[in-house]
Amino acid sequence: QVQLVESGGGLVQSGASLGLSCAASGRTFSSYVMGWFRQAPGQEREFVAGISANGAITQYTDSVKGRFTIRRDNAKNTVYLQMNSLMPEDTAVYYCAADLQRLATWVPWSNYDYWGQGTQVTVSS
Secondary structure (H helix, E strand, C coil): CCCEEEECCEEEECCCCEEEEEEECCCCHHHCEEEEEEECCCCCCEEEEEECCCCCCEEECHHHCCCEEEEEECCCCEEEEEECCCCHHHCEEEEEEEECCCCCCCCCHHHCCEECCCEEEEEEC
């Protein structure tokens, strides 16, 4: 069983920065692929960023490339999402997720085994 707890959401103005954290339980965090997803009202949950188990490989959806950075600290069982130059269209509930099987593709939400409760990010124009 893996528990994920996100923190760091909030209300910011367009152009601002915000950092999200996701703390994970479990002794084998360093073996998980981790992902960040988001879901806006009335829309499907979408992949935002993913990071390999050792942190060496990252992947981003096109709309956040150059603005968001995912990283992880395996000693602290935590994955982070630094969001810069935020735009109103980034408004959503953000979720972190763990892929214990380390599947080859990170984008499909169905590939992830555990999810956090989500944290709201609201960007005003």
